[in-house]
Amino acid sequence: MLFLIDYENVGNAGMKGCNYLDAQDQLIVFYSEAxxxxxxxxxxxxxxxxxxxxICKLCKTGKNALDFYIASKLGELIGEGYGGIAAVVSSDGGFQAVRDYWEKRSDRKRRIVLSSCIEDAIVSGNENNERTRELKRLREKLPIGSFYSAYAERTRIKVMLKELFKDTPYENRIEDIQNMIEGKEKSSKVIYLSSLHLFGKKGGLEVYNRIKAGNALQKAEHA
Known part of the structure; x- marks a missing residue:
């Protein structure tokens, strides 16, 4: 994707999501002395x-000067053959006219995304890639109460496992053990085989027998 940042307009808030940029992207920051x-x-x-x-710094101040820089650069890049999704990161509604031009008046339809930050631009761009799917997942709204209940139950099981494996060679593997036993789809057989895989035949059997004796299997199945 191409990202044209109206930094004078969005500031640091507009850079949210820059950790999702990759080597396929092009990012140009337009800024001023101010x-x-x-x-x-x-x-x-x-x-x-x-x-x-x-980066592109404004040479002389003037009303909407950086906007003209951005519109000019977009036209320059498209004229040079850029055909991907272009995102103008700005809260300035005036860029709607730029999008209208390229989407409705150009011989070849272009996808121009207008967003207030990089993250929003990636989601709006809706590319078929891992970062878009990851951001959509992270932005999904969840019920606070249900999320907290699951968190509290997981915390309770973790405390129980710490007690079960206290002063054993496995006390530093609590997270692995918890991930191994949690989930309604995990039967005792699946957990047993997973334990052997993670800890070896002897260690796996010891871990499995310990969590079975501590009744952790039944409690985790409902987590």
Whole structure:
């Protein structure tokens, strides 16, 4: 994707999601003397992503000057053959006209996304890739009460397992054991085989017998 950042407009808030950039992306930050600082974490995320990174500083101040820079750069890149999704990251509604032009008046229909931050742009771009699916999953709204109930139950089981495996060679593997036993779809046989796989024949049998004796299997099945 191509990201054109109206940094004077969105500031650091517009960089939300820059940790999801990758080597296939191109990002250009348009900024002015009035807003020339960016959080270090954002800059480091951008450079670590491997994306093509450019900056463009406003030469002379003027009303909507950076907007014209962005519109001009978009036209330049499309004229050079860019055919992917382009995102203008800005809260300025004036860019709607730019999107209308390329989507309705151009000989070749272009996808122009208008968003207030990089993360929103990625989701709106709706590319068929892992980062889009991951962001959609993370942004899914969950019932607070149900989520907390599951969290409380998982915490209770963790405390129980810590007590079961206290002063054993497995006391530092509680997270592995908990992941192994939790879930309604995990039968005793599946847990037994998983234990052998994780801890070896002797260790796996010891772990399985300990959680079985502690009644952890039945309790975890309902977590």
């Amino acid at each position: 807003k020339k600082h960016m959080e270090q974490r954002s800059l480091e995320n951008i450079t670590a992503s491997g994306c093509t990174f450019e």
